[in-house]
Amino acid sequence: MRNTVAKQEIEQLITTSEVALSPSEVETQLDGLCNRVTVYRVLERLEKEGIIHKFTNVNGVLKYASCHNCSTQNKHHHNHAHFNCVKCGDVTCLENVEPSFNLPKGYKVAEVNFTLSGVCPKCK
Amino acid sequence: MRNTVAKQEIEQLITTSEVALSPSEVETQLDGLCNRVTVYRVLERLEKEGIIHKFTNVNGVLKYASCHNCSTQNKHHHNHAHFNCVKCGDVTCLENVEPSFNLPKGYKVAEVNFTLSGVCPKCK
Protein backbone atom coordinates (compact mmCIF):
# COMPACT_ATOMS: atom_id res chain seq x y z
CA MET A 1 0.00 0.00 0.00
CA ARG A 2 1.41 3.31 -1.06
CA ASN A 3 2.10 5.90 1.56
CA THR A 4 -0.21 8.63 0.32
CA VAL A 5 -1.27 11.77 2.14
CA ALA A 6 -4.84 10.50 2.49
CA LYS A 7 -3.63 7.23 3.98
CA GLN A 8 -1.36 8.97 6.49
CA GLU A 9 -4.04 11.39 7.63
CA ILE A 10 -6.80 8.83 7.90
CA GLU A 11 -4.62 6.34 9.71
CA GLN A 12 -3.55 8.98 12.20
CA LEU A 13 -7.12 10.12 12.68
CA ILE A 14 -8.36 6.66 13.53
CA THR A 15 -5.43 5.63 15.69
CA THR A 16 -5.43 8.79 17.77
CA SER A 17 -9.20 8.98 18.13
CA GLU A 18 -10.69 8.03 21.46
CA VAL A 19 -13.83 6.85 19.74
CA ALA A 20 -14.67 4.74 16.73
CA LEU A 21 -15.39 6.76 13.59
CA SER A 22 -17.73 6.28 10.66
CA PRO A 23 -16.62 7.05 7.09
CA SER A 24 -18.64 10.28 7.08
CA GLU A 25 -17.13 11.35 10.40
CA VAL A 26 -13.67 10.76 8.98
CA GLU A 27 -14.61 12.76 5.92
CA THR A 28 -15.80 15.68 8.05
CA GLN A 29 -12.68 15.72 10.17
CA LEU A 30 -10.45 15.65 7.11
CA ASP A 31 -12.23 18.80 5.97
CA GLY A 32 -11.84 18.39 2.24
CA LEU A 33 -8.39 16.82 2.22
CA CYS A 34 -9.63 14.09 -0.07
CA ASN A 35 -12.70 12.83 -1.82
CA ARG A 36 -15.50 10.97 -0.08
CA VAL A 37 -14.86 7.88 -2.18
CA THR A 38 -11.20 7.91 -1.18
CA VAL A 39 -12.18 7.79 2.49
CA TYR A 40 -14.13 4.59 1.89
CA ARG A 41 -11.30 3.05 -0.09
CA VAL A 42 -8.55 3.99 2.33
CA LEU A 43 -10.51 2.70 5.32
CA GLU A 44 -11.09 -0.55 3.47
CA ARG A 45 -7.40 -0.94 2.77
CA LEU A 46 -6.32 -0.06 6.29
CA GLU A 47 -8.69 -2.73 7.53
CA LYS A 48 -7.30 -5.34 5.13
CA GLU A 49 -3.83 -4.55 6.39
CA GLY A 50 -5.01 -5.17 9.94
CA ILE A 51 -4.18 -1.65 11.09
CA ILE A 52 -7.78 -0.86 11.95
CA HIS A 53 -10.89 -2.94 12.39
CA LYS A 54 -14.50 -2.36 11.50
CA PHE A 55 -17.84 -3.16 13.03
CA THR A 56 -21.35 -1.76 13.11
CA ASN A 57 -22.85 0.17 16.00
CA VAL A 58 -26.33 -0.55 17.36
CA ASN A 59 -27.94 1.52 14.65
CA GLY A 60 -26.19 -0.33 11.87
CA VAL A 61 -23.71 2.46 11.23
CA LEU A 62 -20.30 1.32 10.04
CA LYS A 63 -17.50 2.28 12.42
CA TYR A 64 -13.74 1.98 12.33
CA ALA A 65 -11.30 1.88 15.22
CA SER A 66 -7.63 1.10 15.64
CA CYS A 67 -6.30 -2.11 17.08
CA HIS A 68 -4.15 -1.74 20.16
CA ASN A 69 -3.77 -5.28 21.38
CA CYS A 70 -4.17 -7.49 18.38
CA SER A 71 -0.83 -6.76 16.74
CA THR A 72 1.00 -8.42 19.61
CA GLN A 73 -0.90 -11.65 19.23
CA ASN A 74 -0.47 -14.42 16.72
CA LYS A 75 -3.91 -14.14 15.31
CA HIS A 76 -5.75 -10.91 14.78
CA HIS A 77 -9.26 -11.01 16.10
CA HIS A 78 -11.72 -8.35 17.04
CA ASN A 79 -14.14 -10.25 19.13
CA HIS A 80 -14.06 -7.70 21.88
CA ALA A 81 -17.11 -5.68 22.81
CA HIS A 82 -18.00 -2.19 21.67
CA PHE A 83 -19.99 0.27 23.69
CA ASN A 84 -22.45 2.70 22.16
CA CYS A 85 -23.43 5.52 24.50
CA VAL A 86 -26.97 6.70 23.88
CA LYS A 87 -26.28 10.11 25.42
CA CYS A 88 -23.06 11.34 23.82
CA GLY A 89 -23.25 8.97 20.88
CA ASP A 90 -19.64 7.88 21.30
CA VAL A 91 -18.72 4.37 20.29
CA THR A 92 -15.69 2.92 22.01
CA CYS A 93 -13.80 -0.35 22.07
CA LEU A 94 -13.90 -2.39 25.24
CA GLU A 95 -10.83 -4.34 24.26
CA ASN A 96 -10.77 -6.49 27.33
CA VAL A 97 -14.41 -7.47 27.21
CA GLU A 98 -14.98 -10.68 25.29
CA PRO A 99 -18.33 -12.44 25.48
CA SER A 100 -18.62 -16.09 26.32
CA PHE A 101 -21.50 -18.17 24.98
CA ASN A 102 -22.64 -21.70 24.19
CA LEU A 103 -23.68 -22.31 20.62
CA PRO A 104 -25.89 -25.20 19.50
CA LYS A 105 -24.09 -27.84 17.45
CA GLY A 106 -23.59 -27.27 13.75
CA TYR A 107 -22.76 -23.59 13.83
CA LYS A 108 -19.30 -22.50 12.76
CA VAL A 109 -18.46 -19.00 13.92
CA ALA A 110 -16.15 -16.80 11.88
CA GLU A 111 -16.87 -13.35 13.27
CA VAL A 112 -18.39 -11.91 16.39
CA ASN A 113 -20.14 -8.58 16.57
CA PHE A 114 -20.88 -7.67 20.15
CA THR A 115 -22.13 -4.15 20.69
CA LEU A 116 -23.65 -2.88 23.89
CA SER A 117 -25.64 0.29 24.18
CA GLY A 118 -26.42 2.31 27.25
CA VAL A 119 -24.77 5.06 29.25
CA CYS A 120 -21.00 5.41 29.40
CA PRO A 121 -19.02 6.48 32.51
CA LYS A 122 -18.61 10.04 31.22
CA CYS A 123 -22.35 10.58 30.81
CA LYS A 124 -23.40 8.80 33.94
CA MET B 1 -53.00 -0.02 16.82
CA ARG B 2 -55.58 -0.46 14.14
CA ASN B 3 -56.01 -3.83 12.57
CA THR B 4 -55.22 -2.93 8.99
CA VAL B 5 -54.52 -5.29 6.12
CA ALA B 6 -50.89 -4.21 5.97
CA LYS B 7 -50.45 -4.84 9.68
CA GLN B 8 -52.00 -8.30 9.47
CA GLU B 9 -49.93 -9.37 6.50
CA ILE B 10 -46.63 -8.02 7.81
CA GLU B 11 -47.16 -9.47 11.26
CA GLN B 12 -47.92 -12.86 9.77
CA LEU B 13 -44.94 -12.66 7.48
CA ILE B 14 -42.52 -11.97 10.30
CA THR B 15 -44.00 -14.43 12.77
CA THR B 16 -44.13 -17.33 10.33
CA SER B 17 -40.73 -16.66 8.78
CA GLU B 18 -37.88 -18.95 9.74
CA VAL B 19 -35.42 -16.13 9.25
CA ALA B 20 -35.21 -12.49 10.22
CA LEU B 21 -36.35 -10.08 7.52
CA SER B 22 -35.27 -6.62 6.46
CA PRO B 23 -37.82 -3.94 5.48
CA SER B 24 -36.99 -4.40 1.80
CA GLU B 25 -37.36 -8.17 2.06
CA VAL B 26 -40.76 -7.67 3.65
CA GLU B 27 -41.69 -5.29 0.87
CA THR B 28 -40.67 -7.80 -1.79
CA GLN B 29 -42.64 -10.62 -0.20
CA LEU B 30 -45.74 -8.46 0.10
CA ASP B 31 -45.51 -7.93 -3.65
CA GLY B 32 -47.13 -4.53 -3.87
CA LEU B 33 -49.71 -4.98 -1.14
CA CYS B 34 -48.68 -1.69 0.38
CA ASN B 35 -46.27 1.17 0.01
CA ARG B 36 -42.61 0.98 0.98
CA VAL B 37 -43.07 3.69 3.59
CA THR B 38 -45.92 1.73 5.15
CA VAL B 39 -43.63 -1.26 5.61
CA TYR B 40 -41.23 0.86 7.65
CA ARG B 41 -44.03 2.35 9.72
CA VAL B 42 -45.80 -0.94 10.42
CA LEU B 43 -42.57 -2.67 11.42
CA GLU B 44 -41.80 0.19 13.74
CA ARG B 45 -45.20 -0.06 15.39
CA LEU B 46 -45.08 -3.85 15.70
CA GLU B 47 -41.76 -3.45 17.44
CA LYS B 48 -43.12 -0.84 19.84
CA GLU B 49 -45.94 -3.22 20.72
CA GLY B 50 -43.37 -5.89 21.53
CA ILE B 51 -44.70 -8.29 18.91
CA ILE B 52 -41.46 -8.32 16.98
CA HIS B 53 -37.92 -7.16 17.75
CA LYS B 54 -35.27 -5.55 15.66
CA PHE B 55 -31.52 -5.72 15.40
CA THR B 56 -28.82 -5.25 12.80
CA ASN B 57 -26.97 -8.05 11.07
CA VAL B 58 -23.19 -8.08 10.66
CA ASN B 59 -23.38 -5.82 7.62
CA GLY B 60 -25.45 -3.22 9.42
CA VAL B 61 -28.68 -4.23 7.71
CA LEU B 62 -31.79 -3.75 9.82
CA LYS B 63 -33.64 -7.00 10.51
CA TYR B 64 -36.88 -7.87 12.21
CA ALA B 65 -37.91 -11.14 13.81
CA SER B 66 -40.76 -12.32 15.99
CA CYS B 67 -40.46 -12.96 19.69
CA HIS B 68 -41.30 -16.48 20.81
CA ASN B 69 -40.13 -16.56 24.39
CA CYS B 70 -40.28 -13.05 25.63
CA SER B 71 -44.06 -12.73 25.90
CA THR B 72 -44.14 -15.36 28.62
CA GLN B 73 -41.66 -13.51 30.75
CA ASN B 74 -42.15 -10.52 32.98
CA LYS B 75 -39.73 -8.36 31.14
CA HIS B 76 -39.26 -8.32 27.42
CA HIS B 77 -35.63 -8.49 26.42
CA HIS B 78 -33.90 -9.44 23.25
CA ASN B 79 -30.43 -10.03 24.44
CA HIS B 80 -30.18 -13.36 22.71
CA ALA B 81 -27.73 -13.98 19.90
CA HIS B 82 -28.40 -13.80 16.19
CA PHE B 83 -26.60 -15.84 13.60
CA ASN B 84 -25.74 -14.54 10.16
CA CYS B 85 -24.81 -17.29 7.70
CA VAL B 86 -22.27 -16.10 5.16
CA LYS B 87 -23.29 -18.78 2.66
CA CYS B 88 -27.08 -18.66 2.47
CA GLY B 89 -27.33 -15.16 3.95
CA ASP B 90 -30.02 -16.23 6.40
CA VAL B 91 -30.20 -14.44 9.71
CA THR B 92 -31.79 -16.39 12.54
CA CYS B 93 -32.48 -15.94 16.23
CA LEU B 94 -30.60 -18.14 18.65
CA GLU B 95 -33.12 -17.51 21.39
CA ASN B 96 -31.36 -19.62 23.96
CA VAL B 97 -27.93 -18.16 23.43
CA GLU B 98 -27.21 -15.24 25.72
CA PRO B 99 -23.69 -13.94 26.06
CA SER B 100 -22.07 -13.42 29.43
CA PHE B 101 -19.46 -10.73 29.96
CA ASN B 102 -17.75 -8.56 32.56
CA LEU B 103 -18.03 -4.84 32.03
CA PRO B 104 -15.69 -2.27 33.57
CA LYS B 105 -17.30 -0.10 36.24
CA GLY B 106 -19.34 2.89 35.19
CA TYR B 107 -21.09 1.41 32.19
CA LYS B 108 -24.84 1.03 32.30
CA VAL B 109 -26.13 -1.39 29.68
CA ALA B 110 -29.56 -0.92 28.17
CA GLU B 111 -29.39 -3.06 25.07
CA VAL B 112 -27.25 -5.89 23.80
CA ASN B 113 -26.58 -6.56 20.16
CA PHE B 114 -24.84 -9.88 19.74
CA THR B 115 -24.54 -11.12 16.20
CA LEU B 116 -22.39 -14.00 15.08
CA SER B 117 -21.46 -14.72 11.50
CA GLY B 118 -20.19 -17.91 9.98
CA VAL B 119 -21.71 -21.06 8.54
CA CYS B 120 -25.05 -22.38 9.69
CA PRO B 121 -25.93 -26.09 10.12
CA LYS B 122 -27.83 -26.18 6.82
CA CYS B 123 -24.85 -24.92 4.80
CA LYS B 124 -22.18 -26.88 6.62
Added chain:
DNA sequence: CTATTAATGCAACATAGTTGCGTTTATAAA
Protein backbone atom coordinates in the same frame (compact mmCIF):
# COMPACT_ATOMS: atom_id res chain seq x y z
C1' DC C 1 14.74 10.21 -14.61
C1' DT C 2 11.32 7.23 -16.37
C1' DA C 3 7.84 3.59 -16.48
C1' DT C 4 4.37 1.29 -14.03
C1' DT C 5 0.37 0.92 -11.69
C1' DA C 6 -1.70 2.03 -7.24
C1' DA C 7 -4.40 5.64 -5.74
C1' DT C 8 -7.40 9.45 -6.56
C1' DG C 9 -11.29 12.54 -8.21
C1' DC C 10 -15.39 13.01 -10.49
C1' DA C 11 -19.81 11.85 -12.04
C1' DA C 12 -23.32 8.92 -11.94
C1' DC C 13 -25.80 5.49 -9.85
C1' DA C 14 -27.97 2.33 -6.24
C1' DT C 15 -30.02 1.44 -1.85
C1' DA C 16 -31.85 2.67 2.60
C1' DG C 17 -34.43 5.38 5.36
C1' DT C 18 -37.20 9.87 6.43
C1' DT C 19 -40.67 13.65 6.13
C1' DG C 20 -44.70 16.49 4.85
C1' DC C 21 -49.11 16.47 3.36
C1' DG C 22 -53.42 15.29 1.37
C1' DT C 23 -56.43 11.10 1.23
C1' DT C 24 -58.33 6.84 2.89
C1' DT C 25 -60.25 3.88 6.28
C1' DA C 26 -60.71 1.38 10.94
C1' DT C 27 -63.13 2.18 14.89
C1' DA C 28 -65.97 4.16 18.37
C1' DA C 29 -69.87 6.87 19.33
C1' DA C 30 -74.38 8.64 18.00
Added chain:
DNA sequence: TTTATAAACGCAACTATGTTGCATTAATAG
Protein backbone atom coordinates in the same frame (compact mmCIF):
# COMPACT_ATOMS: atom_id res chain seq x y z
C1' DT D 1 -76.65 2.02 10.35
C1' DT D 2 -74.61 6.30 9.90
C1' DT D 3 -71.26 9.67 11.10
C1' DA D 4 -67.11 11.76 13.17
C1' DT D 5 -62.38 11.25 14.25
C1' DA D 6 -57.85 10.32 14.05
C1' DA D 7 -54.86 6.51 12.87
C1' DA D 8 -52.93 4.68 8.91
C1' DC D 9 -51.77 5.14 4.24
C1' DG D 10 -49.80 6.64 -0.52
C1' DC D 11 -47.18 9.65 -2.96
C1' DA D 12 -43.48 12.63 -3.92
C1' DA D 13 -39.50 14.53 -2.59
C1' DC D 14 -35.51 14.47 0.00
C1' DT D 15 -31.19 12.99 2.74
C1' DA D 16 -27.69 9.78 3.83
C1' DT D 17 -24.86 6.07 2.72
C1' DG D 18 -22.29 3.30 -0.13
C1' DT D 19 -20.69 1.69 -5.01
C1' DT D 20 -18.77 1.68 -9.82
C1' DG D 21 -16.45 3.07 -14.20
C1' DC D 22 -13.15 5.72 -16.09
C1' DA D 23 -9.82 9.25 -16.93
C1' DT D 24 -6.07 11.54 -14.34
C1' DT D 25 -2.50 11.90 -10.81
C1' DA D 26 1.30 10.51 -8.18
C1' DA D 27 4.13 6.97 -5.25
C1' DT D 28 7.65 3.92 -5.94
C1' DA D 29 10.75 0.59 -8.14
C1' DG D 30 14.25 0.19 -11.46
